[in-house]
Amino acid sequence: MNKWLCRGWRWTALVFAATLLACHREPAAQGPPGLRVRPFTFQVESGKSVFQIEGYIALVPQTGRAPAVLIVNSEVRNARRCVESSEWLGALGFQVACISIPGSGASSGPGRFVGPQAVAAVQHALELLAHRTDVDPNRIAVWGSFNGAMAVGLAMDSELRVRAVILESGTYDMVKLWPSASLMAKLKILHQVWPSHRALDERSVLPHLPARLDLSVLILHGERDGKSPPAQARLLEQQLKERGASVKAYYFPDGGHDLGARVQKPVEEFLREIFVAQNQPG
DSSP: OHHHHHHHHHHHHHHHHHHHHHHHSOOOOOOSTTOEEEEOOEEEEETTEEEEEOEEEEEOSOSSOEEEEEEEEOTTSOHHHHHHTOHHHHHTTOEEEEEEOTTSTTSOSOOOSSHHHHHHHHHHHHHHHHTOTTEEEEEEEEEEETHHHHHHHHHTTSOOOOSEEEEESOOOOHHHHGGGSOHHHHHHHHTTSOOOHHHHHHTOSGGGOOSOOOSEEEEEEETTOSSSOHHHHHHHHHHHHHTTOEEEEEEETTOOSOOGGGGHHHHHHHHIIIIIGGGSOO
């Protein structure tokens, strides 16, 4: 009798514990609290190819036009996860859009190691944002990290419809990087594009910077970045200043290629200074 009672109590305890876990289980990802996540997909043409670009936008619950940030996603995660992890930008009052460049996330490929199609995707996404009725076209920023930083940097060669650019852990001169790149990095590039001098030059930001740049730029880079040399970020900082851009740079002494959440504070300060503080009444 006691044995059956013990079994009964054990079974009751297990059911009770399972019920508690179910009640307190994290809900499925639905986007940041208070924000409405909507698709932001589109097609872009590059050469003879048409690419389907994966994108999502998180809209702040407010009336009128709000500032916006376009995040250019690389192969690390898809655009849905990207926008859902950016609730802190929504808390600042920004509409937040994320796109995956061709060959990453759920965007169609081939990736071609960034390439013209990635630059075209950035440019078209900014055009779409600027024409939205819930976005202030005069208060748009674009943030690229890793290969996304390369795509954003190359897009600065055109009339970029932004006031602020954030470049994180990017490589800005592929011609100079190639001889010293690791074997794994070379194999990854070879899998996507033949690394001729022309192809590498087309993917190099520094040689193609316009003569003048009237915008604000934030550079984020780790001093221990083994994939993208910090020296290239410093040279980019110097050349941007020479072209009239307002530049701030943070070089994290213990930072590697993936800087993680440590970039949140400087990004928030940068965006507040440009888009929030300057638009306060009085």
